[in-house]
Amino acid sequence: MKHVFCLLIGFFLMSYSYAQDSTAVHRDTTKAASGDDLLSGLTESTEKQELLPSKMIFTQRAFWGPKGLLRVMNVAPLTPEGREKELKVRRFMLKTHQVAGFVTLAGMVAQGLVGAKLYNAKGSDYSRIKETHEMLATGINVAYTTTAVLSLAAPPKMVSERKGFSSIKLHKYLAVLHIAGMITTNVLSGMIADNYKLKPYHRAAAYTTFGAFAASVIAIKF
Structure with a gap:
C-alpha cells in the first residue's frame, strides 16, 4: 500500500511537472505567434505609410490616390519603385511651379x-x-493657370504635413485668397465695358490678388 501511494505521488508530480512545461511551451509559442503577428502588422502599416501620405489635396487624390485615375489606368502603379520616380516628377514640377510663379508675379507688376x-x-x-493691358492680362x-496646375497636379509627397503653423500652410491659405481674387478680377474686367462704375472694384480686386500672390511667393521662398 505504501509503495502504491509513493508511485501515485511520483506519477502526480511527473504529470504536474509535464503540465507546467507544456503550459510554458504553449505560452512561449503563443507569445512568439503574437509577436510575429504584431511585427507583421507594423511592417504592413509602415509600408503603407511610406507609399502615400494620409492626407492629400483633392486633385492629388483624383490622380495619384490609391484609386486615382493614373492608378486605375496602370500608368503609375503604386509601388516603392514607382513612388521614387513620382517624387522626382514632383520635384521637377514644383521647381517649375516656382519659376512660373515669379513670371506671373513680374507680369502682375507690369x-x-x-x-x-x-x-x-x-x-x-x-x-x-x-490693348497692352489686355495682352498682359x-x-x-496663362502663366497663373500654369503655376496652379503644376502645384495641384504634382504627385503627393511621402509623409503628411506636421501639425501646427508653417510657411507651407501660409502659402496654401494665401493661395485660396489670390485664386478668389483672380476670378473676381477677370469677371469684373468683362463687366466694365457695360458698367464703368465697376472700375474701382476691378482695381481693388487686382491689387488684392497681387498682394496675396506676392505674399504667398515670399512665404514659400523665405
Whole structure:
C-alpha cells in the first residue's frame, strides 16, 4: 500500500511537472505567434505609410490616390519603385511651379503699372494702353493657370504635413485668397465695358490678388 501511494505521488508530480512545461511551451509559442503577428502588422502599416501620405489635396487624390485615375489606368502603379520616380516628377514640377510663379508675379507688376496709366488715359492713348493691358492680362492668366496646375497636379509627397503653423500652410491659405481674387478680377474686367462704375472694384480686386500672390511667393521662398 505504501509503495502504491509513493508511485501515485511520483506519477502526480511527473504529470504536474509535464503540465507546467507544456503550459510554458504553449505560452512561449503563443507569445512568439503574437509577436510575429504584431511585427507583421507594423511592417504592413509602415509600408503603407511610406507609399502615400494620409492626407492629400483633392486633385492629388483624383490622380495619384490609391484609386486615382493614373492608378486605375496602370500608368503609375503604386509601388516603392514607382513612388521614387513620382517624387522626382514632383520635384521637377514644383521647381517649375516656382519659376512660373515669379513670371506671373513680374507680369502682375507690369500690369499694375499699365493699369495705373489706363485708369486716367483718354482718347488714342486709352485705346493703345487698353490693348497692352489686355495682352498682359492674357499672358498673366496663362502663366497663373500654369503655376496652379503644376502645384495641384504634382504627385503627393511621402509623409503628411506636421501639425501646427508653417510657411507651407501660409502659402496654401494665401493661395485660396489670390485664386478668389483672380476670378473676381477677370469677371469684373468683362463687366466694365457695360458698367464703368465697376472700375474701382476691378482695381481693388487686382491689387488684392497681387498682394496675396506676392505674399504667398515670399512665404514659400523665405
